[in-house]
Amino acid sequence: MIQININQSLIVQHWEYILPIFLVILGVFYFKKLKAFKSPREENVKSNKLDGEEYVGADYKDDEDIDEYTPALEESEHIPFKGASITLPGGAEAFYEIVNNRRSIRSFSNKTIPFEIIETCIKAAGTSPSGAHTEPWTFCVISDPSIKTQVREIIEAEEYLNYTQRMHRQWTADLKPLHTDHIKEYLTEAPYLILIFKQIYGFKPNGGRKQHYYNEISVSIATGILLCALQAAGLSSLVTTPLNCGPALRNLLNRPQNEKLLVLLPVGYASEDCKVPNLKRKPVEDILVTY
Ligand SMILES: Cc1cc2nc3c(=O)[nH]c(=O)nc-3n(C[C@H](O)[C@H](O)[C@H](O)COP(=O)(O)O)c2cc1C
Structure with a gap:
């Protein structure tokens, strides 16, 4: 029978080094999981399918270097609009x-x-x-x-x-x-x-x-x-x-x-x-x- 002497185990002897390394690895693992959780879109992109349909936008790649994207369309004031006011005499018919x-x-x-x-x-x-x-x-x-x-x-x-x-x-x-x-x-x-x-x-x-x-x-x-x-x-x-x-x-x-x-x-x-x-x-x- 193999007997393990707990006091002489390498892990126990060097626990002050091994524990922080273990915690760092655990942290990285959970950080990655959290990132994936934040972006379910990426999961869909991977499969390129959503309920069996092509995922619209699947070909748009996330840019890792960009935290916040700037809109391509310039921000403009939202003005009142009363709906269609110039109509065809005789209307839809x-x-x-x-x-x-x-x-x-x-x-x-x-x-x-x-x-x-x-x-x-x-x-x-x-x-x-x-x-x-x-x-x-x-x-x-x-x-x-x-x-x-x-x-x-x-x-x-x-x-x-x-x-x-x-x-x-x-x-x-x-x-x-x-x-x-x-x-x-x-x-x-x-x-x-x-x-x-x-x-x-x-x-x-x-x-x-x-x-x-x-x-x-x-x-x-x-x-x-x-x-x-x-x-x-x-x-x-x-x-x-x-x-x-x-x-x-x-x-x-x-x-x-x-x-x-x-x-x-x-x-x-x-x-x-x-x-x-x-x-x-x-x-x-x-x-x-x-x-
Ligand atoms: C997307 C599309 C592509 C068409 N391509 C052609 C074509 O390449 N050559 C052609 O002679 N007619 C083409 N047509 C015309 C159709 O043949 C025509 O719209 C259809 O026969 C219905 O006739 P109408 O437009 O007089 O109602 C096309 C129509 C559409 C909407």
Whole structure:
């Protein structure tokens, strides 16, 4: 049997050194635990999931050196606001009539349109709400025929590959009723092309990156407002998403790396012989659920 002489044990002999070391190790252990407790967000970030859903903000890394973050948006006085005071005569019903009259067109007249109308429509789009008021959009308006031609060349070359090689046959089948193909005459016919870029991040005054939360949703809402404004101005357009053309179009227009093309809208009046598919919209009973 092994006998341990307690009085001669190393631990007992050197307890005055060993005890503080033990307490320090214990302290570090609990400090780390406490830190983790303070930041449950970090736990979610690790798993990247929240109730099985992607954790929004998971890609925003904590900066260990920063104790308190400065808001990107400058602090401003909160002023009284009485709610909507400029309204459309006829209200919601009139607005519905206007937007229900919108159709995507793929054949444009070359009738000129004062630039100021386009500018006002973009001003309207710029009133859109955006994540943390980051306003993560850039609207590039092209009227120069030579640039329109270059845009068309880029898109038609890429769309040829999309239609013939890249898109699933189900996808091309789904597009058949719309009579679309890789030839995009509207890109040179329409008086204006509006290329809408989402800024996936912005810049702080010190040059550092600024987070643009929900940038795609924000720019999509702005695009919706733009479509309504164009419609209210009697103009027509077409939402297009030129597949795999973003980088080439961004280079053509010398846009920076933080901007990604979201949609391209040709804008103008419908041509004399313009035709659209006779699409039916879902009745309100199918899209509205009440509780
Ligand atoms: C996100 C989005 C992407 C679209 N992309 C294209 C496109 O690349 N080419 C095209 O001809 N139409 C495109 N469209 C237009 C749709 O085909 C059109 O909105 C749909 O057929 C309904 O027709 P309407 O706009 O006349 O109501 C797109 C529409 C949306 C909202």
